[in-house]
Amino acid sequence: MFLKKITLLKEQVPSYHQYPFSIPSIKSLDELEINVPITFLVGENGSGKSTLLEAVADKCEFNTAGGGRNNYYDTDASDAALGDFIRLSWMPKVTNGFFLRAESFHQFASHVDEVGARAAYGGQSLHAQSHGESFLSLFVNRFKGNAIYLLDEPEAALSPQRQLSFLKIMYELAAEKNSQFIIASHSPILLGCPGAEIFSFDHGKIQKTAYEDTDHYQITKYFLQHREKFLHDILSSEEENT
Numbered sequence: 594m595f596l597k598k599i600t601l602l603k604e605q606v607p608s609y610h611q612y613p614f615s616i617p618s619i620k621s622l623d624e625l626e627i628n629v630p631i632t633f634l635v636g637e638n639g640s641g642k643s644t645l646l647e648a649v650a651d652k653c654e655f656n657t658a659g660g661g662r663n664n665y666y667d668t669d670a671s672d673a674a675l676g677d678f679i680r681l682s683w684m685p686k687v688t689n690g691f692f693l694r695a696e697s698f699h700q701f702a703s704h705v706d707e708v709g710a711r712a713a714y715g716g717q718s719l720h721a722q723s724h725g726e727s728f729l730s731l732f733v734n735r736f737k738g739n740a741i742y743l744l745d746e747p748e749a750a751l752s753p754q755r756q757l758s759f760l761k762i763m764y765e766l767a768a769e770k771n772s773q774f775i776i777a778s779h780s781p782i783l784l785g786c787p788g789a790e791i792f793s794f795d796h797g798k799i800q801k802t803a804y805e806d807t808d809h810y811q812i813t814k815y816f817l818q819h820r821e822k823f824l825h826d827i828l829s830s831e832e833e834n835t
């Protein structure tokens with residue numbers, strides 16, 4: 594484990610009325626203590642997970658469009674608006690790692706081709722693989738250990754079976770190869786990783802939550818157990834509203 598704490602430098606915040614400080618979870622952030630090698634960030638869409646993850650990537654000097662320290666390429670991806678306003682506490686500091694953004698992975702794959710770095714990603718162009726296959730190639734070939742990995746919705750391209758494959762890779766890297774993961778995720782499969790801690794960004798604050806208390810677990814479980822009733826209730830209330 595490397596990153597132990599994320600602190601919002603409150604005295605430097607210019608205004609809580611503008612992005613990113615206007616996001617309720619960020620506004621109420623003081624210190625986030627990280628206690629285990631695998632940490633998940635969960636919460637409703639727009640609750641601030643990517644904003645915080647991007648800020649951490651920025652402080653790590655990773656390309657905020659996706660990549661590590663040595664991946665320089667231009668992109669339309671946003672600047673890390675929060676990066677200058679957080680402090681990272683390390684023990685020890687690590688500079689090796691990777692920031693995965695599912696949405697700009699295409700541009701990252703082009704960058705790998707352009708700089709002739711395919712060998713580091715399994716030898717084949719990431720563009721010549723399916724979206725999910727290219728994610729798995731990245732995890733298998735590039736994630737070697739002694740590093741911090743910041744992943745924004747890594748499940749985006751992965752089938753349930755491949756999510757399990759990724760879970761195993763991540764678990765082993767954390768347990769045996771001195772790796773830390775901070776992951777924004779909506780996947781009830783990944784969130785179930787043993788030993789992981791989950792922080793919820795819902796209800797205007799960032800707080801630790803149990804796997805079984807997440808919406809991801811509860812809604813998925815209820816849906817699978819009561820699919821017909823669930824759909825009937827949702828669809829009939831939709832009809833009443835129209």
Ligand SMILES: Nc1ncnc2c1ncn2[C@@H]1O[C@H](COP(=O)(O)OP(=O)(O)OP(=O)(O)O)[C@@H](O)[C@H]1O
Nearest residue numbers: 612616636637638639640641642643644645671777
């Ligand atoms: N560049 C920006 N300028 C202004 N507002 C922004 C900007 N980027 C994001 N926001 C807003 O900040 C809020 C948090 O966005 P963020 O992307 O961090 O959410 P998230 O929790 O990662 O959501 P999701 O689960 O949908 O990925 C959203 O309401 C979003 O519209």
